[in-house]
Amino acid sequence: MAKVKLTPELLKEIYYYMALSRALDDRMWILNRQGRAPVVYSANGHEATQVGAAMALNRGEDWIVPYYRDLAMVIAYGETPREVMLHLLGRADDPNSGGRQMPAHWGLKRRHIMTTGSVVATQDVHAAGLALASKVLKDGRVSLASFGEGSTSQGEFHEALNFASVHKLPVIFLNENNGYAISVPARKQMAIMDVAARAQGYGIPGVIVDGNDPIKVYEVTQEAAERARRGEGPTLIEAKTYRFVPHSSDDDDRAYRSREEVAEWKKRDPVITFEKRLIDEKVMTQDELKAMQQRIKDEVNDATDFAEKAPLPDPSTLGRYVYAE
Template structure:
């Protein structure tokens, strides 16, 4: 018997693997999603170039995360729902209205930076016009903030949802467990996304957790966990849409793990050659969500 099968108002099992439903997306929306992914990729690549030129001090890349992030963003009522992101969420930010100019101003610490007026490190996001919280450097703290906002929404009887993202390594932090447990106990309208890129800096997933998936961790806390192929834009969109709709209608929180691969080093200060091979990276590049989305749209004539 599945460990959470006793719950009547959640998934039949605490752990499911989502299918590839496209949720009736129009051709125009699919193209918009792909364009958003491509823009985020080009901005990310430009940031690496600026760092190599000595024009910026630091960069955290999201290359390889684009399909998972854009799929999640398009499942929200953007500008209405709330988002508590983590530092690798450039594509999510772009999907929520963060412009190329916003990004470059933050990279260079300019006064006009909408994130913090140039006072925060790059990738410490914030976007007031999109209901997007200021990101804090200590990992997993955004999960607690998301649970608190969701509690306020429930008390106010709002129909808004909070989405918060995190890396799989940060699910080892106490704040993540506290937030997920609090959300489950109080049946809060919050969706926890775990972007599992298979490395917490240099630590592989099998040394980070004893279970097969971060979604498994939801079982012991009494809420549904779903595992998706994060390189499949439309599968991610379908899974997050279902979780968001359930949370909005009073069905409570959920955890979704998007399994992806971090193609670049952890940050501009990391040398990933010390803990993984070039062959491994090249093999995973062939499964890049950007390439897969382009191929899917070409097959559809989009």
Template sequence: MATAKETRHAALGLEPDRLLTMYRQMVLARAVDRRMWVLNRQGKAPFVISGQGHEAIQVAAASCMRPGIDWLCPYYRDLPFCLALGMTALEFMLAVFAKADDPNSGARQMPSHFGSDRLRIITSSSVVGTQVVHAVGVAYASKMRGLDEVSVTCIGDGGTSQGDWHESMNWAGIHKLPFICIVQDNDYAISVPHRLQMGVDTVARRAEGYGVAGEAVDGGDLLATLISAKVARFTSHSSDDDQRRYRPQAELEALLRRDPIERFRNYLLDEGVLLEADDERIQQECTAEVDEAVTAAEAAESPRPEDLLKHVYADG
């Protein structure tokens, strides 16, 4: 008797409800990201560094973690990751507007320097690559204490040229730590293309030298296996950059065909998991959520001068 071919998500043990949750997380992340650019052009957001095009790999990785148990040391494009772990659009916007109730850093960090005690997201430095050192340190502590925890960090392909990354990977390999490094390889370190950054075709090939496992995957495919993910950077490096100065127009146009949200949306529609009406509702809900977050964050209380030294020294 012939049986229907098993779907990719069924083979991975993913139920339709979970797929729709991940799709909504991707849509929300894109909506928040796009609003950031609008706020920047309005003079309300000082800086934007985008995660557009990186949504699939981040949401997929977040779905495998245990929020509040496992640790994340993010990099600056990890907005989708943090939202998927449980950070709200409002919590992010409070950081954008540098408000007193900003849970990321108490209004001390630039936007996209994520942090959450509740979710075990460790706030990072602006210096590229330092989050990997922190993640390996957390993993080492977890192993020494015999705890069932995993430490995850993300970095771009350009960041893997930093000494901090190499030292951290070497340490993780020596001590066999509960540590995962997700390289979101979007082909550019600001304006420097991949071929001028390294002599290998994928960062995953470097793993063997450290004695760790490495995988190169399609980071735009949410259902792919993780770790070294090829992704598309849809925007300029940041709001202070213009990628049209160093990326050919044909290359920029080709990126749109790799949109991870559209690819996942089409898969869900083809498999009957998502209906057009449901998609429209999700889009509207996410837009409304971002609208509410921006309105609330703009109206929130600004930091008080007497709180200047908070978050500088440990209490007690």
């Protein structure tokens, strides 16, 4: 893909968001184990897919409709570490929900991150709807919905892809296929090897990409976005990846997958392999890397402190925002 221009700055930025996400994620687990955060959902392992896709969009202008695993995507899209931590700890100033939703239920209007619920696959339809408005309003925006492979079994996945393909909507459906819906493996979820095979039933392209390679994800997402902006309709992207942690802090993944399998995937840890690549290809020096890692550490510390000191919501606000005010 010759047309893709990946400058060293862009490559460094991709790495920065991936590493920042991982560091925030790790901190969340610590806070959880210390009893300071009730629940954690991780992006751990998915960072390449998420950052690669986000960076290929017109960030803050195009809409993303993420799911609960998309920490790296939302920070690449402009949600700050402080905002992430305010959300984790259910603080009043959490911009995602004011402490109303569980952690990892993203939503940041300022950056065009659509609010999301817990019922999987609803966001696929919302992305189609956002794109419908873009088509009618001719605002040039593209929408991207992301979701796990388990949620492709939902009727709304089907309805969204069908609707979007009939109306040639500017939307990208990004499947982060990590092989497990909580404990249920993909082979019990669908009778096909690749989620991308579902695209054929809608007359749209289905693209498989290595989800642990941010550059490849960036390229296919950019192509899908261009296709969408040309009015040619949706694309289904399947990024094959893996989550390195249990489904959530309440899950125990030893019940359903072997340690060997996890170890095998960890050899392809996207943060580590991409870091090595940047060094090997001399995009970054060791010093630069160390400086960036220090900066990330500081940011995570700052975000944690900031959020822990931030006030909880006032109980008197319980009844607010049921309707417009």
